[in-house]
Amino acid sequence: MTELTCAPVPRPHLQLLDGFRLGLGAVPIHVVPGAQRLLALLALREGPVPRAVAAASLWPEATARRAAACLRSSLWRLGRPTPLVVAVDDALALNAQVDVDFRRACALAAEPGADPDAVAVLKTDLLPGWRQPWVQAEQDWWRQARLRALEVLSERFRCCGDHHHAHQAALAAVQTDPLRESAHRTLVALHLADGNPAQALRQYQSYRTLLRAELGLEPSPHIHDLIRPLLRSAR
Template sequence: MDSVDHILTLAPALSVDFHDACDEAHRLASGERGVPDEDQLVADLSQVLLPGWDDEWLVLERERWDQLRLYALEALAQRFQSEGRHLSALQTSHAAVSIDPFRETPHRIAVEVHLAEGNVACAVKRYQDYRRLLQLELKVAPSLRLTRLVRDLTRT
């Protein structure tokens, strides 16, 4: 660290893990491949920005970070799903749900993964849990796209 005119700066050889995670998240969200350590990236993207701080300026920065990491986690979960890496896809979709439990995309990915594995009961339960959450909290239903995935599974 250097101090120039009473301003602290990091030495060029240092990196900031938040900046690194943002760069990787942007690459993922834009569809780029080649994430070096996917497990570490999921862990990094699961972190809240400056937990315990309640400064007013952080509200917008946290929202930006949350949106970026949601898109990146969803892109990574979809990639895992397309590669048949079911456990990684589920864990990554769960990380996205923990950021925003109302966002449908990670729930849909989890339902699709369960169906791909042949775990029909798990897919239906995941859908029903999400539907209950939406109804209880927001008085809305899941999208038709998600509903179609499980609609015919509960008919006997």
């Protein structure tokens, strides 16, 4: 008698980094805008969200009655092909079976390991183009969290002797926030460690020019001390 083996049931996966996408295994799932916003809201919150709070957040310009109706409509649309939202008393939560890339990225940002693939995750924006206030608060948090993580990652790569990926992580931080001095300082130090004083000086001068143009400020003594010997020799 031949035993039948059941194929594993694929988990729904929700992508919030670099844009919204929902899929079940390899099959994409079409989601209307209102339902997209509901899934994103629930995915970004750590616990259940009261229905009234969800409705007011997602449809702030509508009356409470109209917002509640829009919420019910979005929930009905999400009922198929797989239940993505569960009710907890008078609150809503994302089904625990839904795999969310942003939640994995947050864990990575909290404890970045010396993994080259981590740089690609940490340089990715959260829901680019979304301008709702509840999204922007999370976008701001993610931006700061990944900047710190990229700098930590760069230092860990440097300590492992992997200057190539150390440069990539520091450069990703600079590209995310061009005015972040600590990221520029890391790049300057890496160029010096690689025996590239000219590149270190160009990095410093580029940052100094940008800082003057944008904020009318000078770089701090911390980064200036790194290239002070180069400035002396250039005279």
